[in-house]
Amino acid sequence: MTTGILGFIFKESIKSQATRGFQAFIIHYREDPDQQNLIDWIQEDWLQCCGIESPKDWDRNNYFNCSSQEVGSREACGVPFSCCKRKPNPGERNIFERGCLRAGEEWVEANLVPVAGVAVGVAVLQQFDPAKIINEKGCVQAGEEWMERNLLIVAGIAVATAFLQVRTLSGDIRDLLCAKPASGHFCPEGKVALTTTGPHCGLADSRCLSANERREGWQLHRKAVTAT
Incomplete structure (x- = not known):
């Protein structure tokens, strides 16, 4: 319950931080392989989404911006492959049209109980002193x-x-x-x-x-x- 209340109170702050972080990922998508792998996993495997609010957010990236056509970029006016649906239904576009921010909100709402359980578990573990639950004395000294x-x-x-x-x-x-x-x-x-x-x-x-x-x-x- 406490986790849900705190999440509701700080919802806008969390959304703002997530938006800024995702924007940075989009801008530097081709520059940092680790960030590229992370955003591909979020879009393709975890949330099945594209961009922050929609696929248009990828215009922020120099490689996918339509102006890149002038320099001969084949990715101009496009999106990363992780935005593409593996098996689109007949009559549907082959890319995810839902933004990742909304997809993330829906995921948290659907998994609120597990998320709260993890948060409580982390809080409980933080209260334990490792010295009290781990034997730090050697067997020779104990003997x-x-x-x-x-x-x-x-x-x-x-x-x-x-x-x-x-x-x-x-x-x-x-x-x-x-x-x-x-x-x-x-x-x-x-x-x-x-x-x-x-x-x-x-x-x-x-x-x-x-x-x-x-x-x-x-x-x-x-x-x-x-x-x-």
């Missing part, structure tokens, strides 16, 4: 700050992990030192004859143990020895 805030937790996890690794390693070493192949002792397939020796290995004995029995620990092995 360092996180480590500082969670140093105790990270250290605790590291110590616990190291402790478990030491416990596992010590058990493996003890198995290697205490379990030796028993000479002259034959076991069924899938079991190994082992003898436990040493001051820290419990009772000395030769038993046939499977891999699962070895993993269950030395207490299970002692019970097996006592049972025999």
